[in-house]
């Protein structure tokens with residue numbers, strides 16, 4: 001289990017600091033998406049490599065190689081796929097793994113693609129097996145076999161496809177079947193963003209939304225955005241609301257600080273749920289080790305919510321460790337909540353405290 005398991009969890013989508021897009025995000029994100037590689041902030045290596053791949057394809061007058069983008073939700077995979085299409089001067093078709101349950105669904109999409117079109121397949125790891133097998137052939141030979149009829153009388157009719165570029169997106173590249181992974185000419189892993197990069201994201205979005213923000217205000221929002229542009233943009237919108245209602249609309253450090261205190265997002269981007277888990281672990285169980293089920297009961301949440309929604313970020317931040325004996329708070333967790341660890345740490349904590 002790691003950070004990317006938040007993808008399928010409904011509870012995450014309801015949080016202000018959840019990385020999965022909610023309805024409001026979907027409505028406003030189109031306006032905030034960078035349109036070309038030059039506008040795309042951060043991910044230097046991915047940008048540089050992709051730039052080469054696309055330039056070379058353009059110079060050859062060829063369709064770009066298939067591209068696999070992996071990384072957590074909200075890091076810009078959809079945005080990059082649109083940029084790939086724009087840079088190639090090609091149209092884009094957007095669909096997702098869960099929307100393609102039958103091979104026939106995929107055949108219908110593939111057979112209607114134009115030459116050079118970009119097909120963006122989000123959550124490619126969630127496609128059905130028969131569709132996946134059809135995709136292998138389509139990616140490699142630009143051909144699919146459409147099965148007509150059933151049982152012994154079924155026949156395969158080959159269908160030629162125009163060359164196209166598949167851009168697959170996944171939160172779990174490691175779990176893709178190797179035959180699928182191997183058919184991508186270029187694979188890019190997207191990392192979480194540095195606070196400095198997120199500051200640029202916040203400034204850029206504030207500009208597009210016509211919101212005045214000073215550098216300290218942008219830094220305050222960036223630092224709480226959990227390395228994720230989508231969260232940075234969402235926090236910016238909430239802080240903007242606060243600035244409009246409680247002040248003159250301009251975002252400063254004080255305004256951002258006060259607004260995010262109202263929304264219970266702390267300096268490190270932890271929300272109420274994250275802090276409840278840490279507090280229970282520290283105050284009720286002396287920092288652990290404690291079993292997941294016990295911890296979940298203590299915070300009044302489902303086991304899955306604690307494990308899949310709260311823990312991945314706490315682990316990534318180095319505040320909580322999952323050990324064979326149970327969950328353990330790190331020294332950083334004690335200092336983050338302003339508490340002092342008890343003398344003589346528990347057996348599961350010895351490594352973490354260097355005891």
Ligand SMILES: Nc1ncnc2c1ncn2[C@@H]1O[C@H](COP(=O)(O)OP(=O)(O)OP(=O)(O)O)[C@@H](O)[C@H]1O
Pocket residue numbers: 019020021028029030032033034039040041042043072073074075076077078079080122201229230233
């Ligand atoms: N590098 C970036 N520079 C500026 N803005 C960005 C960048 N990456 C993402 N964003 C912004 O973050 C928002 C979310 O990005 P996007 O939808 O591309 O993420 P995603 O990885 O496809 O998420 P999901 O996996 O949930 O589909 C977009 O509105 C976009 O404006």
